[in-house]
Amino acid sequence: xxxxxxxxxxxxxxxxxxxxxxxxxxxxxxxxxxxRQDPGLGLRLIYYSFDVKDINKGEISDGYSVxxxxxxxxxxxxxxxxxxxxxxxxxxxxxxxxGTLETQYFGPGTxxxxx
Amino acid sequence: xxxxxxxxxxxxxQEGDSTNFTCSFPSxxxxxxxxxxxxTAKSPEALFVMTLNGDEKKKGRIxxxxxxxxxxxxxxxxxxxxxxxxxxxxxxxxxxxxxxKLIWGLGTSLAVNP
Numbered sequence: 001x002x003x004x005x006x007x008x009x010x011x012x013x014x015x016x017x018x019x020x021x022x023x024x025x026x027x028x029x030x031x032x033x034x035x036r037q038d039p040g041l042g043l044r045l046i047y048y049s050f051d052v053k054d055i056n057k058g059e060i061s062d063g064y065s066v067x068x069x070x071x072x073x074x075x076x077x078x079x080x081x082x083x084x085x086x087x088x089x090x091x092x093x094x095x096x097x098x099g100t101l102e103t104q105y106f107g108p109g110t111x112x113x114x115x
Numbered sequence: 116x117x118x119x120x121x122x123x124x125x126x127x128x129q130e131g132d133s134t135n136f137t138c139s140f141p142s143x144x145x146x147x148x149x150x151x152x153x154x155t156a157k158s159p160e161a162l163f164v165m166t167l168n169g170d171e172k173k174k175g176r177i178x179x180x181x182x183x184x185x186x187x188x189x190x191x192x193x194x195x196x197x198x199x200x201x202x203x204x205x206x207x208x209x210x211x212x213x214x215x216k217l218i219w220g221l222g223t224s225l226a227v228n229p
Contacts (some may be wrong), residue, residue, distance in 0.1 A: 058216075
């Protein structure tokens with residue numbers, strides 16, 4: 001079984017709809033991240049959470065919100081989806097205390113299309 | 116603005132060729148340099164993490180070196196195989212307290228022709 005899972009894997013929605021992307025992990029890591037990837041722009045950080053009570057904005061948080069329901073779950077919401085939020089979204093985890101120098105472990109990605 | 120730059124942007128080689136590409140990063144406040152491999156339709160997967168100037172890491176036919184003083188890392192692939200086709204990402208982490216986020220490069224896309 002995958003250590004970091006994302007649901008759904010693909011989603012098509014319409015402008016103005018609210019959608020939620022979910023991420024779950026079994027690695028026991030405290031730190032979780034949401035990225036989006038657009039062609040030619042690389043990975044850009046949306047939000048990150050260092051523990052259940054610590055949530056921080058990344059470089060492109062406008063239009064997004066997150067919820068850290070538990071150590072293992074970190075959800076990303078688009079309150080009112082717009083076409084330029086069409087992208088590939090990745091969830092990732094890391095643990096600073098296990099000698100990995102905070103190597104990040106990625107989920108399989110969610111491909112979102114906003115019409 | 117802190118940038119991580121990777122070159123070349125893309126590369127096409129023949130099976131059996133050896134190849135290398137570069138990651139350049141800010142040398143001040145350096146903490147760690149990560150290399151990831153990202154195959155199409157999959158998620159990025161960690162290859163190496165390096166911290167010390169002069170570090171060298173190796174995994175099979177892939178190796179990496181690190182120069183923190185001048186701010187660059189090289190990734191080498193010896194005897195490329197079609198299964199090496201992927202985008203290779205580097206990311207640097209600066210020593211900025213507890214909020215040591217990764218700064219990502221755009222990647223080098225490698226295509227190995229059989």
